[in-house]
Amino acid sequence: MSQNFRRDLNREFDAISGTPSPALSARVRSALEQGRPARTGPFWMAGLAAGLIAAIVVSVLVVSNLGRHTAIGPSLIPSPSPSPSAAATATPGATPSPSPAQTPPDSTLPAFVCAGPVSLAGTHTPAVAFVDAVRTGTHPGYDRVTIEFNNGEPANVDMSPHAGTTFTQGASGQQVTLQGSTGLLVIIHGADEHTAYSGSTDIKPGYSVLVELRQVEDFEGTVQWGLGLSKTACYREFFLTNPARLVIDIQNS
Amino acid sequence: MMSAVMEQRPSAMQRATEGDADSFAMLIDPLLNPAYRLAAVMLSDRMAAEDAVQEASVKAWRNLRQLRGDESSLRAWFLSIVANECRMTRRRRWWSVVKSAEVESERRSDAPSQEAVTDLRRAVARLSLDERLPLVLYFYLDLPLDEVARTLRVSPSAAKSRIYRAARRLRSDLTLEEVS
Numbered sequence: 001m002s003q004n005f006r007r008d009l010n011r012e013f014d015a016i017s018g019t020p021s022p023a024l025s026a027r028v029r030s031a032l033e034q035g036r037p038a039r040t041g042p043f044w045m046a047g048l049a050a051g052l053i054a055a056i057v058v059s060v061l062v063v064s065n066l067g068r069h070t071a072i073g074p075s076l077i078p079s080p081s082p083s084p085s086a087a088a089t090a091t092p093g094a095t096p097s098p099s100p101a102q103t104p105p106d107s108t109l110p111a112f113v114c115a116g117p118v119s120l121a122g123t124h125t126p127a128v129a130f131v132d133a134v135r136t137g138t139h140p141g142y143d144r145v146t147i148e149f150n151n152g153e154p155a156n157v158d159m160s161p162h163a164g165t166t167f168t169q170g171a172s173g174q175q176v177t178l179q180g181s182t183g184l185l186v187i188i189h190g191a192d193e194h195t196a197y198s199g200s201t202d203i204k205p206g207y208s209v210l211v212e213l214r215q216v217e218d219f220e221g222t223v224q225w226g227l228g229l230s231k232t233a234c235y236r237e238f239f240l241t242n243p244a245r246l247v248i249d250i251q252n253s
Numbered sequence: 254m255m256s257a258v259m260e261q262r263p264s265a266m267q268r269a270t271e272g273d274a275d276s277f278a279m280l281i282d283p284l285l286n287p288a289y290r291l292a293a294v295m296l297s298d299r300m301a302a303e304d305a306v307q308e309a310s311v312k313a314w315r316n317l318r319q320l321r322g323d324e325s326s327l328r329a330w331f332l333s334i335v336a337n338e339c340r341m342t343r344r345r346r347w348w349s350v351v352k353s354a355e356v357e358s359e360r361r362s363d364a365p366s367q368e369a370v371t372d373l374r375r376a377v378a379r380l381s382l383d384e385r386l387p388l389v390l391y392f393y394l395d396l397p398l399d400e401v402a403r404t405l406r407v408s409p410s411a412a413k414s415r416i417y418r419a420a421r422r423l424r425s426d427l428t429l430e431e432v433s
């Protein structure tokens with residue numbers, strides 16, 4: 001094989017691929033933590049039994065929820081391209097941002113805000129939106145949390161800065177302290193996270209800014225997640241469709 | 254030292270098979286760079302490539318029991334999962350816009366003429382996903398032919414034919430003997 005051909009081809013491939021982000025390894029490690037397969041060995045029978053019990057509980061909840069909720073979300077057929085269905089708006093009376101909101105790279109996305117609460121209203125809203133996945137990822141410029149719903153968008157999502165990383169858990173009133181030095185509180189109204197979601201409720205991605213997120217409430221149609229950040233950062237939230245997803249970006253640069 | 258490493262690895266594999274995330278992360282960590290490069294060339298989209306690698310890593314871990322052979326088989330097996338993930342990404346309906354990564358325009362003293370680069374770039378862009386795959390594995394990741402074959406899940410002779418056919422689309426005067 002001509003060495004020139006190999007060299008030229010590899011140069012083209014290099015130009016296409018570049019180098020992976022330094023956070024790829026941490027990102028994969030975090031995804032593995034979230035996507036943990038069932039442990040094997042002497043505990044597999046206990047795991048199987050727990051799974052069966054969980055399946056029965058979920059079935060009962062699904063049946064009871066089918067009776068309560070008649071509104072079903074939009075079709076899950078993927079659209080040609082995902083696009084934000086709604087942009088977060090600063091809540092009236094919110095503290096003015098100490099620094100100007102920054103324009104995101106993609107102009108179709110809402111701008112980052114750096115202080116005060118933001119609020120986001122769902123447009124295709126079932127009575128209760130069922131969370132079925134929570135994912136994290138890090139990208140150049142922002143760390144991202146994606147909360148996916150299997151039947152449409154929740155009614156409303158509020159997000160606000162939180163002093164410190166100690167959050168009070170809904171229902172129990174117990175306090176939990178997350179990793180990091182400051183926090184964000186995400187309140188999802190009209191949602192539940194126990195019908196269709198079986199993933200982790202305490203995720204530690206360990207990104208440069210987003211270091212931990214933990215469910216702090218899942219009670220009476222309200223889901224809350226506390227986000228532990230390594231430093232104060234700007235943030236934004238918006239919905240994507242097909243499937244319905246709440247996207248929370250935290251600036252990391 | 255080397256023998257200590259050799260003794261540790263099977264146990265890391267065993268622990269990973271039993272569900273230990275750290276062990277599996279340690280095993281695939283050296284494979285993330287080639288996996289990313291494979292995905293980036295297949296998808297021509299760097300962020301989508303990282304997504305594909307992340308997704309493939311989770312799938313690989315979940316299906317680790319299906320891996321035949323020992324750790325030496327891990328790279329080909331993992332890269333085949335990454336390639337499948339790239340195919341799935343491309344099949345999704347929203348992947349309707351042709352994406353192209355930013356092309357670095359580094360010119361070196363030994364670089365070919367801009368015209369030749371442009372021709373090759375266009376030819377690479379015209380390759381299908383399944384044509385790019387053997388070229389990336391063989392030329393870019395420098396995998397031996399038998400490992401290319403295991404990644405493609407074909408025989409070595411069939412792998413060689415695929416490399417040759419794809420390379421011929423880039424350079425028509427290529428001979429089979431040159432693919433060795």
